[in-house]
Each structure stands twice: as structure tokens, then as C-alpha cells.
Amino acid sequence: MMSMKDVQNEIIRHRQTSDFKSTVFFVNPEHEYLNAEMRGVIIEKMFSEVPYMAVNSPCFCGSGKKQKLCHPDIHPNSLAAQLLRVFHKLDTEISWIDRTMCHKGCSDCCSNDFEISLAEFMMIFRTINLEMKKEQIESLIKIAKQGKFNLGEQCVLLNPDNKSCSVYKVRPIICRKYGYYKNFTDCEKIQSNVSAFDSLLTSNFDTDENINIFHNNGKIFYSQKRTIVYWLSKCNSDGFTVEKLNKLYFACFNRPLNDYIRIIKL
Numbered sequence: 001m002m003s004m005k006d007v008q009n010e011i012i013r014h015r016q017t018s019d020f021k022s023t024v025f026f027v028n029p030e031h032e033y034l035n036a037e038m039r040g041v042i043i044e045k046m047f048s049e050v051p052y053m054a055v056n057s058p059c060f061c062g063s064g065k066k067q068k069l070c071h072p073d074i075h076p077n078s079l080a081a082q083l084l085r086v087f088h089k090l091d092t093e094i095s096w097i098d099r100t101m102c103h104k105g106c107s108d109c110c111s112n113d114f115e116i117s118l119a120e121f122m123m124i125f126r127t128i129n130l131e132m133k134k135e136q137i138e139s140l141i142k143i144a145k146q147g148k149f150n151l152g153e154q155c156v157l158l159n160p161d162n163k164s165c166s167v168y169k170v171r172p173i174i175c176r177k178y179g180y181y182k183n184f185t186d187c188e189k190i191q192s193n194v195s196a197f198d199s200l201l202t203s204n205f206d207t208d209e210n211i212n213i214f215h216n217n218g219k220i221f222y223s224q225k226r227t228i229v230y231w232l233s234k235c236n237s238d239g240f241t242v243e244k245l246n247k248l249y250f251a252c253f254n255r256p257l258n259d260y261i262r263i264i265k266l
Helices: 004-015 029-034 079-094 118-131 134-146 173-177 194-198 228-232 243-254 257-265
Strands: 024-027 043-046 115-117 213-216 219-222 225-227
Touching: 079 118, 079 173, 079 243, 079 257, 115 118, 115 173, 118 134, 118 228, 118 243, 134 228, 213 257, 219 257, 225 228, 243 257
Parallel strands: none
Antiparallel strands: 024 043, 115 225, 213 219
């Protein structure tokens, strides 16, 4: 069975062969019947309806690097790319705050009772598959499926040794807002510090549009929000246990946003 990393490496290799259009690899669960051993990982070469951003252009994530050196394995018109743009905009806004009390090692707000969109979890799941050992991922999934995490306990992705987030670069939107926006912050330490609380932002842009709420042909489609533990319980080390979620997962990174919406509608 071709692993998720193998698929991503193939995407990178092929996308670096052209500056304007590149091959998309789509893992199609519908082809499982063709070869039981492959278990639905037959790779099809498909071309996007929208031309790819030139790989020498600045990456859509806002890093300032060239796309081919930053996120060559993510379609620039995909849901994942849109989410990375939102991350960058939030990070730019909160950089204006000069009196933050949030720092590495403080995990007071890192509980497991908040809910995130499927897109945010897919970004997290992709990251842990690339950076964590398979045994670590299987352990997280096993605990999630056994229901050993109770609401209010520390986040399953919090490093217990140094109290830091193991997926900090792709942490969810709510984690980026907490401690920086007044309407998202109920931390007693911050609220009791007048100068710190007054420095928090009072408004922010809509982070649900095209992340959790989608518009298509005059209709509105909503993506479910669930806890990280809930999403983990729907996974195995190679992907999701539900066919539709696997289709959404690969569309999230490899296909234009409209393709993702089309699968939601199924």
C-alpha cells in the first residue's frame, strides 16, 4: 500500500517539472474493487481546471519563499491553501499586539473541549503524519477511540514535557485568536491585567468563510465542527476510516476548492 508520504513525494516531484501546470495525484477510494491489495490507492493523473500558480511565484502561505520551496505539494486554489492564507492574516494581525501575556510553556487554555473545522483537523493530521512516528500517531488514535480523554483535560496534542503545542505551526484558528482578541479571551490572568487586556484586538475578519461555510450555486454548505479527539477517532495511521472523509482529505490539498465543495454535497 502506498503511504501518504509516498503520495505527497510524488506530488512534489511532478509539480516541480512545470512552472504553469502540474500533475495532480488523486487517491480514489472508488477504485478499490480493481485491486484489493491496493485498497483504493490507485493513483490517477488529473489536471486542474484552474492553472497552477507558477512554482517560482511567492508561496500563498505568506512566508515570502517560492512556492516550490515552501508548499509545492499543496494546490494554490485548494481549501488547504485558503486555510494557510487565513493563518497568515491572523498571525499578521496579532503581531501588532505589543503586550501579550501568552508565552511558550503556558498551557492554561490548552484543553480538549474546543471544536475545530474538518479543514483545520486535516491540516493537523497531515502535519502529524509528516512529523510524528507511526507509533505515536497510532497511540493518539487508539486513545481517542477508547474515549479516554474527558472534556476539560489538556489537549491531546500538547507536549506533556515542555507544555508546548506539537502542531504549533498549524494550530487551529481558535488557538490563534485566544489571548489576542477580546471576544475570544476569557483568561483570568489576561483579564486581570488592564494594560494587557486593553491591548487585545476588538474585531477580526470572518474566518469561517470558505473554511467552514461554503457558497455554491446560491446554496450554503456547512462543515461540521468537532473536537480534535472526535476527529482522531475517525482516523487510522494512513487516513480516515470513512470513505467520504478520505475523498475530502485528498481534495483538501490537491484539488481546487470547488471540487471539495462538490464532495461535501454528495
